[in-house]
Amino acid sequence: MKNTQAYRLIEVIDEQTHNEFFDLPVQLYRNDKNWSQPLDNDILAILDPERNKLLAEGESQCWILKDESESTVGRIAAFYEKESAVTNEQPTGGVGFFECINDKDAAFMLFDAGKEWLKERGMEAMDGPVSLGMRDSFWGCLVDGFHEPVYNMPYNFPYYRELFEAYGFRDYFRQHTYQRKFEPGGLHPAIRRRADYLLSQPEYHVKMIEKGNKQFAYDFKEVYNKAWAEFNGIKGLSEQEAMELLKTMEPIMDERLVYFAYHKDQPIGFFVMMPDLGQISRRFRGKWNWLTRLRFFYHLKISQSVDRVIGRIFGVIPEFQGKGVEGAMVMAFEKEAMKPSFPYKTLELNWIGDFNPVMMKVAEFIGGKIYKTHITYRYLFDRNKEFKRAPKVNMSKKKPASTPSVKF
Structure with missing residues (x-):
């Protein structure tokens, strides 16, 4: 009792x-x-x-x-x-x-x-x-x-x-965080070969984001809405929402951490990473005011106190999944990460659900290892109703398995 x-x-x-x-x-x-x-x-x-x-x-x-x-x-x-x-x-x-x-x-x-x-x-x-x-x-x-x-x-x-x-509460799905240190040789050879082949074709290219260029907001919306169309509970983005998102991100964005993939100049994928702001905000005891803002941008831009990168969102539209697009974006990033001036030491790919085994494989192929695990629980009010875990995503034979997200 x-x-x-x-x-x-x-x-x-x-x-x-x-x-x-x-x-x-x-x-x-x-x-x-x-x-x-x-x-x-x-x-x-x-x-x-x-x-x-x-x-x-x-x-x-x-x-x-x-x-x-x-x-x-x-x-x-x-x-x-x-x-x-x-x-x-x-x-x-x-x-x-x-x-x-x-x-x-x-x-x-x-x-x-x-x-x-x-x-x-x-x-x-x-x-x-x-x-x-x-x-x-x-x-x-x-x-x-x-x-x-x-x-x-x-x-x-x-x-x-x-x-x-x-x-x-029952285990509805698990979310894994993969960690990778920035050192040579992390990318699986098979992923590198596939990416090299893809980029040898002139209709494909990968581009680093440019701050102030609004076109990237539209490109993000196009990929997001196509890559996430099949997921329950996830709404598409409007152009206004995409513009607001880009505007919010720009002050804290490092251009070296955001990549877009294109086929015949049409956006087909993105890989968005951000500096781990938690390494700064943990100093502020929950408060956000003019003083903590000044301290925040000092630590982010001047003292460069952040040495960890977060994989925020990773998406490829369904018809281009499994062709090397993912690896091509990671290779472009890896090229930057190996430069002596690159200030970050580790990457954490957050929120990779166990209902998305293909994305788990991608995380492993780019050199990540499981570092943390979270569980999302579900509790059915009717205790006699059959409990079902989250279904695997897009496992039909008609389409390649979806690899849309590190976080979604």
């Missing part, structure tokens, strides 16, 4: 509960040197209806949990967005930003709160710990590789896995 009398669940509705929601992880991880405090603004961009457009067709709710001494011992958020919720076999919402002491009673009260809230809004399942929007931030429970996290990638205590699974 649950000892729920020891805890009190409180909705986050005012400044005090808001502050307690954000302060809890600081207290929990105060002795963990690997933990990096996310920027409060990055979390609010997901949970605040005024900042997250998806909440115009959905809702979110946050709770904190207090013990008998009035200390905050847990937190959770629940949310859904109508359009993506119904792309699953059953309407599915999400819970995320979960933090808790190592106590099943406390954790189960938080999970119950999310479940009942989502049930009341017509959901029949919940995924967790997840976010609301693109899957590249705050998504998954870390279960292996408890190293310093890159920017906005989840980090949690090892016991979180036990709390989720004891409640009844």
